[in-house]
Every structure is written in C-alpha cells, then in structure tokens.
Amino acid sequence: VAIPLFGPFVSPRFGYAPQILLVEIEGGNVVGRWILNTAGMHPWQQMAQLRSLGVDTVICGGISGQMLHQLQSQGIVVINEVGGEAKDALRRLMRGTLRAGIRCRGRRCWRGPFWARRKR
Amino acid sequence: MNQETPEKRRLASGEEASLLEVILESIAEGVFTIDREGRITTFNRAAEEITGFRREEAIGRWCFEVFRADICQRDCALRRTIETGRPIVGLQVTILDKQGREVPVSITTAVLRDARGEVIGGVETFRDLSLVEELRREATARYTLQDIVSKSPRVQEILNILPDVAESESTVLITGESGTGKELLARAIHELSPRREGPYVRVNCAAIPETLLESELFGYVRGAFTDARRDKPGRFTLAQGGTILLDEVGEVPLGMQAKLLRVLQEREYEPLGGTRTLKADVRVIATTNRDLTKLVREGRFREDLYWRLKVIHLHLPPLRERREDIPLLAETFVHRLALRTGKPIRGLSPEAMEVLMRWPFPGNIRELQNAIEHAFILCKEELIRPEHLPSEMRRPEILPTFPPVSGLRQEAERRLLEEALARCEGNRSRAAKLLGISRTTLWRKMRRYGLFVSK
Numbered sequence: 001v002a003i004p005l006f007g008p009f010v011s012p013r014f015g016y017a018p019q020i021l022l023v024e025i026e027g028g029n030v031v032g033r034w035i036l037n038t039a040g041m042h043p044w045q046q047m048a049q050l051r052s053l054g055v056d057t058v059i060c061g062g063i064s065g066q067m068l069h070q071l072q073s074q075g076i077v078v079i080n081e082v083g084g085e086a087k088d089a090l091r092r093l094m095r096g097t098l099r100a101g102i103r104c105r106g107r108r109c110w111r112g113p114f115w116a117r118r119k120r
Numbered sequence: 121m122n123q124e125t126p127e128k129r130r131l132a133s134g135e136e137a138s139l140l141e142v143i144l145e146s147i148a149e150g151v152f153t154i155d156r157e158g159r160i161t162t163f164n165r166a167a168e169e170i171t172g173f174r175r176e177e178a179i180g181r182w183c184f185e186v187f188r189a190d191i192c193q194r195d196c197a198l199r200r201t202i203e204t205g206r207p208i209v210g211l212q213v214t215i216l217d218k219q220g221r222e223v224p225v226s227i228t229t230a231v232l233r234d235a236r237g238e239v240i241g242g243v244e245t246f247r248d249l250s251l252v253e254e255l256r257r258e259a260t261a262r263y264t265l266q267d268i269v270s271k272s273p274r275v276q277e278i279l280n281i282l283p284d285v286a287e288s289e290s291t292v293l294i295t296g297e298s299g300t301g302k303e304l305l306a307r308a309i310h311e312l313s314p315r316r317e318g319p320y321v322r323v324n325c326a327a328i329p330e331t332l333l334e335s336e337l338f339g340y341v342r343g344a345f346t347d348a349r350r351d352k353p354g355r356f357t358l359a360q361g362g363t364i365l366l367d368e369v370g371e372v373p374l375g376m377q378a379k380l381l382r383v384l385q386e387r388e389y390e391p392l393g394g395t396r397t398l399k400a401d402v403r404v405i406a407t408t409n410r411d412l413t414k415l416v417r418e419g420r421f422r423e424d425l426y427w428r429l430k431v432i433h434l435h436l437p438p439l440r441e442r443r444e445d446i447p448l449l450a451e452t453f454v455h456r457l458a459l460r461t462g463k464p465i466r467g468l469s470p471e472a473m474e475v476l477m478r479w480p481f482p483g484n485i486r487e488l489q490n491a492i493e494h495a496f497i498l499c500k501e502e503l504i505r506p507e508h509l510p511s512e513m514r515r516p517e518i519l520p521t522f523p524p525v526s527g528l529r530q531e532a533e534r535r536l537l538e539e540a541l542a543r544c545e546g547n548r549s550r551a552a553k554l555l556g557i558s559r560t561t562l563w564r565k566m567r568r569y570g571l572f573v574s575k
Contacts, residue, residue, distance in 0.1 A: 006184065006193050013188040013216050042312055044265065048283035062188045065220040066266060073276035080220075083185055 001025060001093065002055045003086045004038075010082050010089050012061035015043025021086055022053065028094060047071060059089050059098070150225075150248075153232060154183050154198060155241040162243075170225065170248050172218030183244075188216040189227075198242045201229040205239070212249065222266060224249040251459050265308040268301065269452050272442035278305070278434050285432055286312035291384060293369075293429045294407040296436030299484030302407040303367065305434065310363040315403055318362030323355045326368035333376050340392035356389060356400050363403045369429065370410030370421065377422045384428040404429075413570060433570060439481040439488065446476050449485060453492040454504070461496060468495075468504045475506045479513045534569040537562070541571065 001024075003010055004017030011017035018039040024032035036053075038046050047070060050058065057077045071078050081101045082089050092098035144151055150167035152160055163178040163186075171178070173186050184192040190213055191197060197208045207230045214222045225246040232241045257267075270276065285292060286309045294302045303322070310320045328336050339354030355364060366372070372380060383389045387400045406429045415421035439445065450468055458465050468476070472495070481487050495508035506514055536555070544550035552562040565571075 012184045012192060013190070016190050016193050018193060042283070044279075044312055045283045045287075048280070051280065061185060062216045063220060064216060064222050064266070066268070068220060069271055070276065070279055073271075073273065074280060083181075 001057045001059065001090070002036075002050050002053075003059045003089065005035075005086055006061075008085050008087070010059060010061050010084065010086050012083075014058065014060040014063040014067060015046055020046070020050070022055070023090060025094065030090075030094075043067060044070075047074075050076070057093070059086075059093065148247075150246045151243065152178070152183065152187075153241055153243045156202070156239065158182050158184070158199070160186060161241065167246070170217070170223060170246065171215065187244075189213045189225075190215075197227060198229045198244050201231055202239060202242045205231050207231070215246075224253045254456055254459050265311055268304055268308060269449055270442065270445050271448055272437065272445050274437045275442060275445070278436070282308060283312055285309060285434070287314070288432070289403055290431040291404045291406070291429055292432045292434060293412075294405065294434045294436065295412070296407075296409065297438045297484055298409045299486030300436040300438055301485055302409075302436060303365065305436065306363075306365045306405045306407060309405060310365075310403075313363065313403065315362050319359050320363050320365070321355050321359035322365040322367055324367045326371035330373045330376070333372070334379065335392045337376075338379070338389045338391050341394040343393060345393070351391070354389075354391060356383065356402055357391075357398065359402045361401055363405060366404065366406040368408060368410075369406040370408040370412055370415055374420065374422070377425050381422060381425045381428060384425070413568070430570070439484045443477060446481075446488065447473060449488055450476060450492060453489050457493060457496045463496060463499070464502060465496060465499055465504060466502045469506075472504045472506050472509060475509055475513050530569075533565065534571070537565055537569060537571055541566075 001022070003021045003023070004014055005011055005019045005021050006017060018037070020036040020038050022032075022034045022036055023030055036049070038049075041049070044067075047067065050071075051074050055076060057079065058071060059079045059082050061081065061083055063071075063078060063080055068078055068080065079093070079098055079100055082098065089098060144162070144164045147164070148166055150170045151162070151164045152167050153162040155161050160178050160181055160183050163173075163175045167178070168174055171186060178186045183198065184196070191211075197211055197213075200206075201208055207228065209228045211227050211229075212224065213227060214224050217223050226249055227244055227246045229242055229244045231239055232243050234240050268275075268279065270279070282305075292306075292309060294305055296302050306322075307320065310316060323337065325333065335352070335354065337354050337356055339352050339357055341351050342349060366380075379389070383400050384404060388397050389400055390397055412421055412426050412430075416423045416426050439449075450473070454465060454467055457463070476488070476491070479491075483490070491510055491513065492504070494510050495504040498508040499505070537551075540551040540554050541548075544554060548559055548562055548566075552559045555562065557565075
C-alpha cells in the first residue's frame with residue numbers, strides 16, 4: 001500500500017508529495033514500513049516507481065483523472081479523496097472500512113464536508 | 121449631535137460587513153481566507169465555481185485539502201505570506217478541482233490582521249487561467265503530457281513505459297498514422313527525461329527542401345556558399361543538451377540519411393563548409409507515418425539507419441482501433457472550445473456521439489478535433505446534434521468499420537509470434553519449435569512485424 005504523505009496527513013494531491021509511505025500488509029498485519037523519497041520526482045516517474053515496487057493500493061486526497069486512469073490500467077486500486085492522518089487511513093484500510101471520500105481525525109471518521117462531522 | 125454611539129458603530133460595522141460580502145460575491149476572482157491554523161474561514165462564489173467545492177464543503181477544512189495546488193506541499197504561498205508578512209502577486213500554479221481536473225490559476229496572497237495589527241490569518245485571491253492557457257497552447261502548439269487523453273489499453277501500455285523510456289538516452293522511433301499524436305508523445309518523452317531543462321527542437325524533415333536539409337540540420341559556416349555571410353547554427357547545435365525531434369523521418373532523402381546515420385553512430389557532425397567536427401550531445405526522437413520496413417525493402421531508406429533509429433519503438437494505434445477514446449477526446453475538445461469561444465455548449469447528444477462512433481476517422485484525432493470545431497460554428501444549442509457535424513459523417517450508408525480481413529490475419533499472426541517469443545523468453549529456436557515453423561521463417565516473420573527485441 002502506498003500513501004503519499006503531507007507531514008502526518010494523507011497528501012491532498014497524488015504526484016506532488018515529497019514522501020510516500022509504503023506499507024506491506026500480510027494476513028491483516030503490517031509486516032514492513034518504508035518511506036520513499038519522491039522530492040523532485042515527476043508524478044509519472046512516481047507512478048512508474050510504485051508499479052515497479054509492486055504496489056497494489058494507493059490512498060490519496062486527490063488525483064488527476066489522467067493519473068487515475070493510468071494507475072487503474074496497471075491494476076492498482078486507488079482510494080481517492082481520503083483526508084486526515086495517514087495512520088488513521090491505514091487503520092481503516094486494514095479493518096476494511098476505508099472508502100473514497102472518508103476523512104479521519106483520531107478515532108472519528110466521517111464522510112463528506114466538515115459540518116457533517118459536527119452533526120454526528 | 122453627531123456623537124457615535126456603540127449602537128451606531130455596531131450598525132455601521134454590520135452594514136460594512138454585508139457590503140463586503142456583496143462585493144466578494146460579485147467579483148469574478150476566487151477569494152478565500154484562512155485562520156492561523158490554515159483552515160478556511162471564507163469562500164466566495166467564484167471560488168466555488170473554479171474549485172467545484174461548495175462553500176459548506178470548504179469552510180472549516182484545511183486549505184490544502186480543498187485547493188490541492190501543486191505548491192501546497194512544497195512551498196505554500198499563503199503560509200509564506202503569513203510567516204513573512206509579504207504578499208505574493210500573480211504566482212501561476214495548478215489546482216485540482218473536485219472532478220479531478222487540473223486547473224491553471226494565478227494566485228495572489230496577503231496577510232490578514234485584526235484591529236490591533238495582530239496576524240489572524242491570510243487571504244488568497246485566484247483567477248482561472250484555463251482560457252489563457254488554452255490560447256497559449258493553441259498559439260504555440262505546445263502540448264504537454266497532460267494533453268494525452270486515452271483509456272485505450274494499447275496507449276496505456278505505452279504511457280506505462282514512458283518514464284523508463286524517457287529516463288534512458290536511447291533513440292526512439294515513434295510510428296503511427298497522421299494525427300495520432302506522435303509529436304505529443306515525443307514532447308512527453310522530453311518533458312520526463314533528464315534533459316527536460318534543455319531545448320526541445322523539432323525539425324519537420326518533409327517540409328524542408330532536400331537542398332536545404334543539410335544546412336538546416338547541421339548549420340553552415342561563413343563562406344560555405346555565396347550567401348553565407350555569417351555562421352549559422354544548425355538544429356543539432358540548437359538542440360545541444362536537449363532533444364531533437366526528426367518529424368517525418370521517412371521523408372529524409374537517401375543522400376542525407378548517411379549523414380544522419382553518422383550523427384547517430386558517432387555523435388558528431390560538421391557544419392556545411394566547416395572543417396571542425398562538433399559533438400552532438402542530443403537525444404534523438406524520430407517520428408514517421410510511413411512503413412519504414414517497406415521503404416527499406418524498396419531501397420528508399422537505409423537499413424542501417426532504420427536499426428539505429430529503432431532502438432526503442434513506440435507505435436500509436438489509429439483512432440479507429442481505439443474507439444473507446446472517442447467520447448473522452450470529444451468531451452475534451454468540447455471543453456476546450458467552449459472555453460475558447462465562450463459558447464455555452466456542454467457536450468454531444470447521444471445521436472451525435474453515435475455518428476462519431478461509426479465514423480472510421482482516417483484523419484484520426486486531428487479529424488475528430490476538426491469535426492467538433494465545425495460543430496461549434498453551427499451549434500446554437502447546449503448540445504451538439506448530428507446536423508452540426510460535417511455532412512460526410514452523417515451519410516446513412518456508413519456502416520461500422522472493421523479492419524480488413526488481411527489486416528486481422530496479420531494482427532493475429534503478430535500476436536501469436538509475440539506470445540511464443542514471450543513464452544520462450546526470446547529464444548528463437550524454441551519459439552520456432554513451439555510454432556512448428558523453421559527458424560528462418562520465424563526470423564522472416566519477426567522482421568516483417570518488427571518484433572526484434574528493442575533495448
């Protein structure tokens with residue numbers, strides 16, 4: 001799983017994050033974590049690198065339609081429009097509850113705009 | 121009597137606030153403000169239009185989650201302004217709108233202070249540059265990687281290997297019919313390559329008369345011929361440190377091919393009339409719509425040059441073989457033309473799309489673009505209808521097109537050969553045995569289909 005990072009957060013735009021968190025999951029457990037340095041790398045080179053590393057899921061805050069097609073054509077699942085901290089997104093992914101458009105802060109996750117969180 | 125009471129002050133400030141709100145809502149520039157933490161506190165109507173996010177979706181969220189600019193994660197302009205107190209004016213960036221479209225904008229930032237002069241946040245105004253960008257693209261014919269629009273698996277396959285191709289220094293041969301986007305691909309390779317900061321020089325070999333081609337490519341020195349009053353650098357010199365595109369390389373005359381071969385082989389050349397040998401630090405990309413193997417067989421193209429050019433071979437399929445791209449491309453052209461002409465056309469009616477899907481498009485993407493432009497002139501509604509499209513496309517006798525049977529057979533044969541070679545990891549003897557043909561026949565067929573393993 002690859003999560004482009006913006007500090008502790010999921011990067012708001014794929015292709016422009018200076019670092020990508022790579023997580024290897026096996027049998028529902030994290031078996032490895034690495035940070036890929038992508039500063040100065042063209043978004044397309046980042047895509048090529050993820051493909052060559054065998055990434056099969058990308059979690060990001062936003063992605064251009066063209067890059068989305070490109071990743072999907074390589075068989076990579078893209079979970080888009082995910083907000084909040086990367087560790088929370090990863091936790092939800094492992095539980096099987098991460099969906100596009102979800103935002104997490106701590107243990108609280110919600111879909112849709114900011115005010116939707118307050119209504120719950 | 122004119123004494124200012126707190127009540128009067130409150131009313132006056134309330135009026136001022138509502139006046140400001142009216143002004144903010146009426147301007148064409150997007151405006152948003154953030155607090156010191158970077159959360160959006162104001163988001164005007166134009167900001168909604170440009171980003172695609174509704175105000176209630178945006179307010180309270182971090183600006184980077186909504187704006188998603190290319191600079192957000194590297195050098196946020198607004199953060200810099202808040203930290204330094206210095207405004208930034210007219211910085212060009214691209215943002216990602218809610219639909220995932222990249223929108224070029226020009227941004228201006230300023231710091232927000234309260235009555236005591238304390239910094240309470242920042243304000244950013246932004247202007248949609250899509251039209252300006254479209255006109256620039258049209259005027260300069262400079263298209264980028266972002267302009268490649270395709271869902272076709274065959275094109276996706278090319279795009280997948282493009283970063284690796286670009287990274288290498290190898291010569292690339294791009295083939296495909298006219299209007300399939302060969303030049304776009306060449307530029308994309310340059311853009312992704314380590315030479316991207318260097319020049320990108322395009323030479324249309326078909327457009328330069330045979331007698332001038334040598335001096336155009338390699339330049340000349342003073343006194344080389346009667347009118348040569350000063351040295352003139354050739355395209356290879358101009359492309360030094362960058363990339364040269366030899367467009368329509370199939371049209372290069374035989375005599376010139378030998379000189380081109382020398383540049384590719386030895387990376388050096390001499391200007392016309394010169395005695396000094398110059399080094400060519402240039403990456404060469406060549407394109408052609410001709411069948412070079414056929415030209416080689418006919419003796420009109422040097423075989424050694426062909427192999428020198430074809431280190432990496434990319435073939436762009438014609439539009440009729442990637443029909444799934446027609447709606448996507450049509451939509452892109454409608455969007456661009458609506459922007460450029462200001463006409464409120466939203467798209468194509470299902471009937472008009474059906475007409476396009478049936479047409480064989482011998483002129484490929486360029487022909488589709490022209491058809492949409494034609495429709496834009498005639499269309500006075502929101503949707504393009506069949507009657508707005510060029511008349512030849514609307515002829516009822518046009519049937520869905522299929523590739524000729526001989527073409528199908530060849531395609532099947534080519535795929536079979538590819539499969540056998542892949543299974544045998546490129547071992548020709550084993551592949552020939554698997555196919556039940558002799559090695560010589562395999563060799564001949566590989567050569568016909570251009571299946572030699574490229575570097």
